[in-house]
Amino acid sequence: MIYYIDNAPRGAPTILVGSTLVLATTTPIMDATPTRRPRKTVDTGTNLIEQARQSLLEPAGLGEVELTRLMDKLLTGQVDYADLYFQYSRHESWSLEEGQVKSGAHSIESGVGVRACAGEKSGFAYSDDVILPALLEAAGAARAIAAQGGNARVPTQWRASDGLQLYRPVDPLASLPDQEKVAVLERIERAARAQDPRVKQVMAGLAAVHEIVLVVRSDGTLAADVRPLVRVGVTVIVESNGRRESGSAGGGGRFTYRELIEGDTVLEHAREAVRQALVNLEAADAPAGTMPVVLGPGWPGILLHEAIGHGLEGDFNRKGTSAFAGRLGQKVAASDVTVVDDGTLAGRRGSLNIDDEGTPTQRTVLIENGILTGYMQDLLNARLMNVAPTGNGRRESYACLPMPRMTNTYMLAGNRDPQEIIASVDRGLYAVNFGGGQVDITSGKFVFSASEAYLIENGRVTRPVKGATLIGNGPDVLTRVTMVGNDLKLDSGIGTCGKDGQSIPVGVGQPTLKIDGLTVGGTQA
Amino acid sequence: MSVAVPATSGVAVFGAGARERLTSVVEAALTAAREQGVSTAEAAAQLSQGLAVNVRMGEVETLEQTRDKGLSVTVYFGHRTGSASTTDLSAAAVRDTVRAACTIARYTAEDDCAGLADPDRLARSIPDLDLLHPWNPPVERAISLAHECEAAALAFDARITNSEGASLSSHEGVEVYANTHGFVGTSAGTRHRLSAAVIAQNDGGMQQDYWSTVSRRPDGLEQPTAVGEHAARRALQRLGARKLSTRRAPVVYEAPAAASLLSHFIGAIRGESLYRGASFLLDHLGRAVFPPHVRIHEQPHLKAALGSASFDGEGVATAPRDLVCEGVLQGYVLDSYSARKLKMQTTGNAGGVHNLTIEPGKLSLQELLKTMGTGLFVTELIGFGVNVVTGDYSRGASGFWVENGEIAYPVEEITIAGNLRDMYRGLVAIGNDVDMRGNIRTGSILIGAVTIAGS
Numbered sequence: 009m010i011y012y013i014d015n016a017p018r019g020a021p022t023i024l025v026g027s028t029l030v031l032a033t034t035t036p037i038m039d040a041t042p043t044r045r046p047r048k049t050v051d052t053g054t055n056l057i058e059q060a061r062q063s064l065l066e067p068a069g070l071g072e073v074e075l076t077r078l079m080d081k082l083l084t085g086q087v088d089y090a091d092l093y094f095q096y097s098r099h100e101s102w103s104l105e106e107g108q109v110k111s112g113a114h115s116i117e118s119g120v121g122v123r124a125c126a127g128e129k130s131g132f133a134y135s136d137d138v139i140l141p142a143l144l145e146a147a148g149a150a151r152a153i154a155a156q157g158g159n160a161r162v163p164t165q166w167r168a169s170d171g172l173q174l175y176r177p178v179d180p181l182a183s184l185p186d187q188e189k190v191a192v193l194e195r196i197e198r199a200a201r202a203q204d205p206r207v208k209q210v211m212a213g214l215a216a217v218h219e220i221v222l223v224v225r226s227d228g229t230l231a232a233d234v235r236p237l238v239r240v241g242v243t244v245i246v247e248s249n250g251r252r253e254s255g256s257a258g259g260g261g262r263f264t265y266r267e268l269i270e271g272d273t274v275l276e277h278a279r280e281a282v283r284q285a286l287v288n289l290e291a292a293d294a295p296a297g298t299m300p301v302v303l304g305p306g307w308p309g310i311l312l313h314e315a316i317g318h319g320l321e322g323d324f325n326r327k328g329t330s331a332f333a334g335r336l337g338q339k340v341a342a343s344d345v346t347v348v349d350d351g352t353l354a355g356r357r358g359s360l361n362i363d364d365e366g367t368p369t370q371r372t373v374l375i376e377n378g379i380l381t382g383y384m385q386d387l388l389n390a391r392l393m394n395v396a397p398t399g400n401g402r403r404e405s406y407a408c409l410p411m412p413r414m415t416n417t418y419m420l421a422g423n424r425d426p427q428e429i430i431a432s433v434d435r436g437l438y439a440v441n442f443g444g445g446q447v448d449i450t451s452g453k454f455v456f457s458a459s460e461a462y463l464i465e466n467g468r469v470t471r472p473v474k475g476a477t478l479i480g481n482g483p484d485v486l487t488r489v490t491m492v493g494n495d496l497k498l499d500s501g502i503g504t505c506g507k508d509g510q511s512i513p514v515g516v517g518q519p520t521l522k523i524d525g526l527t528v529g530g531t532q533a
Numbered sequence: 534m535s536v537a538v539p540a541t542s543g544v545a546v547f548g549a550g551a552r553e554r555l556t557s558v559v560e561a562a563l564t565a566a567r568e569q570g571v572s573t574a575e576a577a578a579q580l581s582q583g584l585a586v587n588v589r590m591g592e593v594e595t596l597e598q599t600r601d602k603g604l605s606v607t608v609y610f611g612h613r614t615g616s617a618s619t620t621d622l623s624a625a626a627v628r629d630t631v632r633a634a635c636t637i638a639r640y641t642a643e644d645d646c647a648g649l650a651d652p653d654r655l656a657r658s659i660p661d662l663d664l665l666h667p668w669n670p671p672v673e674r675a676i677s678l679a680h681e682c683e684a685a686a687l688a689f690d691a692r693i694t695n696s697e698g699a700s701l702s703s704h705e706g707v708e709v710y711a712n713t714h715g716f717v718g719t720s721a722g723t724r725h726r727l728s729a730a731v732i733a734q735n736d737g738g739m740q741q742d743y744w745s746t747v748s749r750r751p752d753g754l755e756q757p758t759a760v761g762e763h764a765a766r767r768a769l770q771r772l773g774a775r776k777l778s779t780r781r782a783p784v785v786y787e788a789p790a791a792a793s794l795l796s797h798f799i800g801a802i803r804g805e806s807l808y809r810g811a812s813f814l815l816d817h818l819g820r821a822v823f824p825p826h827v828r829i830h831e832q833p834h835l836k837a838a839l840g841s842a843s844f845d846g847e848g849v850a851t852a853p854r855d856l857v858c859e860g861v862l863q864g865y866v867l868d869s870y871s872a873r874k875l876k877m878q879t880t881g882n883a884g885g886v887h888n889l890t891i892e893p894g895k896l897s898l899q900e901l902l903k904t905m906g907t908g909l910f911v912t913e914l915i916g917f918g919v920n921v922v923t924g925d926y927s928r929g930a931s932g933f934w935v936e937n938g939e940i941a942y943p944v945e946e947i948t949i950a951g952n953l954r955d956m957y958r959g960l961v962a963i964g965n966d967v968d969m970r971g972n973i974r975t976g977s978i979l980i981g982a983v984t985i986a987g988s
Contacts, residue, residue, distance in 0.1 A: 014917060100637075102637075105809065108641075108642035108643075108644065109640065109641055109642055110614070110641055110642055110644045110647065111614055111615075111616065111641060111647075112615055112616070112637035112638075112640065112641055113615075113616040113617065113618070113637070114615075114616070114617040114618075114630075114633040114634065114636075114637060115605075115617065115618040115619065116618070116619045116620065116621065116626075116629075116630070116633075117619075117620045118620060118621065119620060127592075128589075128592060128594060129592065129593050129594060129595070129596070130594070130595045130596070131595075131596045132595065132596065132597045132598070133597070133598040133599075133600075134598075134599070134600070135600065136600075136601065136602060136620040136621070146598070149598040150598075152596060152672060153593065153596045186636070186637070186639070186640045187640055189640075190640050190641075208810055209809050209810050209811065211809065245809065245810050245811050245922065247810070252810060252811075252813075252922055252923065253922060253923060254811065254920070254922045294927070294950075296779050296948075296950065296984045296985075296986035297779040297986055297987070297988075298779075298986075298987070298988050327589070327695065327697070328695055329695055329697055329732055329739075329741065331738070331739065407599065407601065409595060409597065443917050443918070444916070444917040445916065445917075446915040446916050446917070446929070447915075448741065448913075448915065448931075449741075450732055450739050450740060450741035451738070451739065451740055451741065451771075451774075451931075451945060453915075453929065453931070453945055453946050454915075454929075455915050455916035455918070455928070455929035455948070456916070457916050457917050457918035457927065474923075474925055475918065475920060475925060475927065476918065476927045476948070476950065477916045477918035477927040477928055477929055477948050477950070479916075479929045479946055479947065479948050479986075480946070481946060527776075527946065527947070527948065527986050527987060527988070528948075528986060529918065529927040529928070529929070529947075529948025529949070529950050529984075529986040530927065530950055530984070530986065531927075531950045531951060531952075531984045532984070533779050533780060533781055533984050533985075533986070
């Protein structure tokens, strides 16, 4: 019922502080402007399919004959649609604390998810043994759902489908020798400690994923992707006069360690984490109550992810369980607000060449000049709502069913100078950094928790206040956006989104913006 | 009318053969590790399988068969360590996984706290905790139970207009952990769950709520109709929720929400938080954290309970113990590594606490609300606004405004904020309405005063 985003690293346990989700950065570590590359040539898709075939099918002794046999078994019932999702992924993480890289972990997962859809029903099974007998058994279990439905035919021919070319099909784990990974973390540690003597503890982590997927669909489509993902994170604890505070920063995306460490941006994360922690050492209690709130650019865009993003996912709208159901064409935001979900940004954490159902990702306009214009769709919900899929069908792994999910969700820039926006507020909150957020999609109520915030008094940013949760109502919060800045920024590549127990990497972004009236959950009533 | 949940258990999918297979996998991993020249090593291998169905608006929506396996290995060369895991249990994959762990250990630093648990702390006997109650319901049976559950919710009131469905799941798992001190331990268990999430609607809008029942025993589940009706009642009660004005007030956390208060407490007394200095409860051993009427303890050996275990993730024997007695902190939550960092002894908590229990008081929930008089009754919390380093607490909430001990109206879109240090100290009373559906067992909790932010 509750869907969230946060910036806590997954699979790299050591840079969490207690059970608190670590804080984030707004430091621009990559291009601040969304970029897009042209849709690519036929070759790319075919090459990816060749790579996927070699990695996923050949070791298992599977070829087109076996795929046809599997599909034949899946479609024995009255099935509308079926697919196989082959996945191989390798994950590694390295963690530093107390000046030393003390632990590292490596994992390999591989398997096949087998799905059969009939009407609104989905039958699903998976196998982590990629061998024909196990897959035939999974196919038998998945198609058990289909007592009714349409009559998909077994494809007579397999057809390679093309995706985009937003990142290189490389293995990021192999992009840097292990001793250099260790050295990077040690440099981060030194940079953080050199920043200020009040730094008491530095925790830093590096993580990378190399993932190869192949989607085999009952309509004869074969689509493949090779996805790199890297992430760096640093958390510091500072202490002064018996008071302790923390700060965190990080970044990443779909590229290699080489690009991650280029130009010493990783050291900027260290400095940023220390800066935030020191600001928090000075923070007074946060105010409580409803007041104007100015949100900084970049990661504060989790506002959009929670307030409207989840509510515009196709499944909730098909079922009518979202507060946004049936509101297409209605005004849900101020006239200068345009929000998109865009999976086609080069190298971004939330980007994908194809989604996990083989559909190329796209730029979907969710809200255009204040009017609700679109939902995010996977194949099942698009078919049931009789609209086109939008390339938002995603899954955590072969062991999970795909669902409509976000990619990179952001608000386009307006024309206000950020300074002018702050100057327009008599008394309010300026929140520039956040931990995570959560939403109840049916009531529309959402929260996101500031980790770095300041009071605005008489048009000026005055003193820092402690982190506080902000709460609002998704369907109307954007109607109260009164100023949109000209400084669009995307986050640094740290977001993870959770829905029905499945975690996936996503991006968010926005320009500085002012909301006239949001509830700030501080302690000073 | 009601479809009775069976009193008898099914046959375990993972019998002696599965245990033998897992034991041979971990032994192969330890042998491969020795061949790589490790000083010590540990390995754990698991198998699990299950079924999950979701029925929505009277129709099957999803039917999922799950079957997982895995191996994880940690190696130590002196005090250098590396870990690796795989979902492939073939002999070749086991060797590759051990090699991957050894490769990592080549680059990690010497850390004299790293290593296996001390041999004298390993469990010597592994009592049967009655955790394995296989069910293996046929698919049709699982569907009919979920169907009955959702139907009861939809029929409960005309304002229940929509649904996210009712789900029934049943899982069984077995794990073998072994290390080069010679410890080999097997644990096996089941977990069955039935839940419903439905939507109530009136002119004012929609509200969703849910209820679930979970047990290691199939016959430990609540009746499907009871679960469905409970979910419906909860959704209906939320209709017409309003905001509150900003104020300070006492608050009762309904038992399921109160568990989060204890989870934050555990987060602050975990070894990892302590040795990093990342906790507001540093150096609080022997000091009062709660008022004198509070006792918090661990019960790892409760029969058939969800959080029971006879040994922890390192093979260390678990034992019942007090974490808080008469309000005073008696112990931390440690594994071997964090214990060595703190120059203490492991508390058998590698992997977490076991059936953490706050001793219930005598008051029913109604009496607890009466004791509060006028204040907030919180039934749901959202968001991540808890800072364990400082204890600062600020979360989104919904529930009910209570006047003179009676529920006045539902509330939403508010936050509650304070500092956990003050909130724990200000714990007035614990209800006797203990929620047993998880690893944290608590009744509803009354806290003296928090700040509520609203309009």
